[in-house]
Amino acid sequence: MEKVFIFDTTLRDGEQSPGVSLNVKEKVAIAKQLARLGVDCIEAGFPFASPGDFEAVKAVAQSVEGPVIAGLARTNEADIERAWEALKYAQKPRIHTFIATSEIHMKYKLKKTPDEVLQEAVRAVKLAKSFTPDVEFSAEDAFRSDVKFLCEIFAAVIEAGATTINIPDTVGYAIPWEFGAFIKAIKEGVPNIDRAVISVHCHNDLGLAVANSLAAVENGARQVEVTVNGIGERAGNASLEELVMALYTRRNYFQKNTNINTVEIYRTSKLVSNLTGMVIQPNKAVVGKNAFVHESGIHQDGVLKERQTYEIMNPAMIGITGNNLYLGKHSGRHAFKMHLKSLGYEVEGEALTKAFARFKELCDNKKVVTDEDLIALVDTETFKGPEVYQFSHIQISSGTNISSTATVGVIVDGQLKEKAAVAKGPVEASYQAINSIVEEDFVLKDYAIKSVTAGEDAQGEVVVQVIYNGRVFTGRGISVDIIEASARAYLNAINKALNMTKRTETIEKVEGM
Numbered sequence: 001m002e003k004v005f006i007f008d009t010t011l012r013d014g015e016q017s018p019g020v021s022l023n024v025k026e027k028v029a030i031a032k033q034l035a036r037l038g039v040d041c042i043e044a045g046f047p048f049a050s051p052g053d054f055e056a057v058k059a060v061a062q063s064v065e066g067p068v069i070a071g072l073a074r075t076n077e078a079d080i081e082r083a084w085e086a087l088k089y090a091q092k093p094r095i096h097t098f099i100a101t102s103e104i105h106m107k108y109k110l111k112k113t114p115d116e117v118l119q120e121a122v123r124a125v126k127l128a129k130s131f132t133p134d135v136e137f138s139a140e141d142a143f144r145s146d147v148k149f150l151c152e153i154f155a156a157v158i159e160a161g162a163t164t165i166n167i168p169d170t171v172g173y174a175i176p177w178e179f180g181a182f183i184k185a186i187k188e189g190v191p192n193i194d195r196a197v198i199s200v201h202c203h204n205d206l207g208l209a210v211a212n213s214l215a216a217v218e219n220g221a222r223q224v225e226v227t228v229n230g231i232g233e234r235a236g237n238a239s240l241e242e243l244v245m246a247l248y249t250r251r252n253y254f255q256k257n258t259n260i261n262t263v264e265i266y267r268t269s270k271l272v273s274n275l276t277g278m279v280i281q282p283n284k285a286v287v288g289k290n291a292f293v294h295e296s297g298i299h300q301d302g303v304l305k306e307r308q309t310y311e312i313m314n315p316a317m318i319g320i321t322g323n324n325l326y327l328g329k330h331s332g333r334h335a336f337k338m339h340l341k342s343l344g345y346e347v348e349g350e351a352l353t354k355a356f357a358r359f360k361e362l363c364d365n366k367k368v369v370t371d372e373d374l375i376a377l378v379d380t381e382t383f384k385g386p387e388v389y390q391f392s393h394i395q396i397s398s399g400t401n402i403s404s405t406a407t408v409g410v411i412v413d414g415q416l417k418e419k420a421a422v423a424k425g426p427v428e429a430s431y432q433a434i435n436s437i438v439e440e441d442f443v444l445k446d447y448a449i450k451s452v453t454a455g456e457d458a459q460g461e462v463v464v465q466v467i468y469n470g471r472v473f474t475g476r477g478i479s480v481d482i483i484e485a486s487a488r489a490y491l492n493a494i495n496k497a498l499n500m501t502k503r504t505e506t507i508e509k510v511e512g513m
Contacts, residue, residue: 075124098138129161151189172205180215199223277474329363
C-alpha cells in the first residue's frame with residue numbers, strides 16, 4: 001500500500017478557531033501527543049504573526065522529536081527569515097510558504113498580476129530552500145484559481161526547490177468529484193510533479209472537507225492537511241480522526257496507509273478538546289460520545305450477537321476502553337504518577353503536587369474515580385499557566401423564588417480576598433463577586449456545562465468564553481460541585497486573558513490558508 005502523509009495543523013489553523021488561545025505549555029503538550037499519535041508533520045504555528053506564536057514554534061521545535069516541524073510564512077523575506085529563526089532548532093524543519101493564486105485574491109487582496117505572484121513565489125521558495133531542504137509551497141485559494149496558472153506556478157516553485165506543493169480549498173467550496181478531477185488535472189499538467197509530494201488542505205464550510213480530501217487521495221494527493229476534531233477557521237478543517245479511520249476502515253478500497261497509531265486517537269481528541277475548550281459534539285464521527293452507542297433495540301441485539309453487524313470500527317482501536325477504578329483515597333503519590341504516565345502524561349514537580357492534591361479532594365467527594373476523571377483533572381491543573389487570581393473557596397445561598405448570594409475567596413499576590421454578590425442565580429452571583437475582586441472589564445460571552453462521566457456524583461465540566469479588550473478567551477473548570485466548577489472556569493479564562501495581555505503580543509492573527 002502507498003503511504004499518505006498526515007500533516008497536522010491543529011496548532012496553526014486549529015488555533016485560529018474563534019475563542020481558542022493556547023499558551024506555549026499547552027502547544028508543546030499537544031505537539032508531544034501528536035508525535036505519539038504518529039503524524040508525519042506538525043505545523044506548529046505562524047512565527048511572524050506574533051511573539052507568542054514565534055515562541056511556541058520555537059518551543060515545539062526544541063522539544064518535540066519524530067515528526068517534521070513546520071512553520072507558516074508568507075512569501076516575503078521577513079516572514080521566511082522569522083520562520084527559520086524559530087524552526088532551526090528542529091531535527092526535521094520545514095518552511096511552509098504561501099501566496100494567493102485566485103483571480104479574486106490577486107486582484108483585490110494582493111493587487112498583483114499573475115506574473116508578479118509567480119515571481120514572488122519562486123523567490124520565496126529559493127530563500128526558504130537556502131535555510132532547509134524541506135520546503136512546502138501553498139497556493140492559497142487554489143480551487144478557485146485558474147488550473148493553467150496553477151500548473152505554471154507549481155512547475156516553477158518545484159524547479160526552485162519546493163518538495164511539497166499544497167492545493168488548498170481555502171473557502172470550502174469544492175465538491176468531491178470536482179475536487180478529485182481538479183487534483184488529477186494538476187498532476188497531469190505539471191511536468192516535474194514527480195519531484196514533489198502533492199498535498200491538499202480542505203476547509204469544511206459545506207461539510208465536505210474529509211470527502212474532498214479522500215477524493216484528492218484517489219487522484220494522486222499523498223499528503224493531507226488536517227486538524228484534530230476538525231477545528232479551525234470558520235467551520236474548520238478536514239478532521240484527522242475521520243480521514244485516518246476512513247483510510248483504515250476502507251483500506252481495501254483506497255489501498256493506502258498512514259503512520260498513525262490509532263489507539264492514540266481518542267486521547268489526542270480529548271486533550272485538544274480540553275485545552276482549547278471546544279466541546280466535541282456527541283454525534284461527532286469517530287470520537288463523539290455517541291459514536292459507538294446503540295439506542296435501537298434491533299441494533300443492540302445485532303451488536304450483542306456480532307459487533308460487526310452495526311459497528312464498522314472497534315472502539316478499542318482508537319483508544320476507547322472501559323473505565324475502571326485504578327486509584328482511590330489511599331493511593332500514594334508514586335502510584336498516581338505512574339498511572340498518569342500510563343495515560344500518556346509526564347507530570348513532575350509542582351504540577352504533580354497540585355494535580356495530586358486535587359485528586360485527593362476528588363477521592364473524598366466521588367465514589368469511583370475513573371480514567372476519564374483523571375484525564376479531566378490533569379488537563380485542567382497541568383496546563384493552567386500563571387494564575388494572577390487563584391481560586392480559594394466559594395459559599396452559596398440559593399433557592400426557589402429567592403435571590404442567590406455568593407461569597408467567593410480568591411488569592412491575589414498571596415493574600416486572600418473575599419467578596420459577596422447577590423443575583424438571580426448562583427452562577428451569576430459568583431461571577432459578579434469575582435468581577436468585584438478582579439476589578440477588570442470582563443464580559444461573559446458563552447457558558448456550557450457537561451458531565452465528565454456518568455452517575456450522580458460525576459464531575460461537572462464547565463467551559464466559558466469571556467471577552468476582554470475585544471478578544472475572546474476560553475476557560476475551563478471541573479468539580480463535583482458545579483458552582484465551584486463554574487467559578488474555576490471563569491477565573492481560568494480571566495487568567496488566560498491577563499497573561500496574554502502581559503505578554504507584548506500582537507493580538508491579531510494573520511490569516512493563512
